[in-house]
Amino acid sequence: MANHLKSGKYGENLAVDFLKNAGFDILAVNWRFKYWEVDIVAMEENILVFVEVKSRKSDLYGVPSDFVDNKKQQNLIQAAEAYIELNKYVGEIRFDIVSVYLETKKVELIKDAFWSN
Template structure:
């Protein structure tokens, strides 16, 4: 497996452990529809949360969350709409970002309500 894919998987597992420890109820990992994907789909209380995980081994070019640009946000929103329709969800939703930095020292940073749907 390519190094960036291994790094991404490690970051997703670290994010999953972090969210679980915070009480999130994990519904799916890498939920897909067509070419759209949500890294982690979970409930935080009664809120359906769409989580994007960004992992970096260096923060020389910015924090991992800085790489969730407007295009990525739009893709996540489209994926969320498809997921909501598929599940028939009628309640509140939220978009969170988990930044995972694998440098020394490693850290995880959760950004709740990182962006909103249009």
């Protein structure tokens, strides 16, 4: 496995542990449908949360969450719509971003990072 893939997987594992410790119930990791993927699907109380994880060694080139651009947001929204339809979910949803700093193992959660239309 390439180093960037190992780093990404390690970052996702740190994010899952962080979310579990924060009281989230993890429903899926790397959930895929067609061309789309959601890094983590979770429940926080009664809210279905779609989480994008961004890992970086440091913030030298910007904080990890800055790398979730509009195109990535739109892809996450499409994946979320598919997940909701396939699972017949009715209720509140939210899009969060988890930033992982690999060198320090620091994890930051941004709730309601963006919204769908």
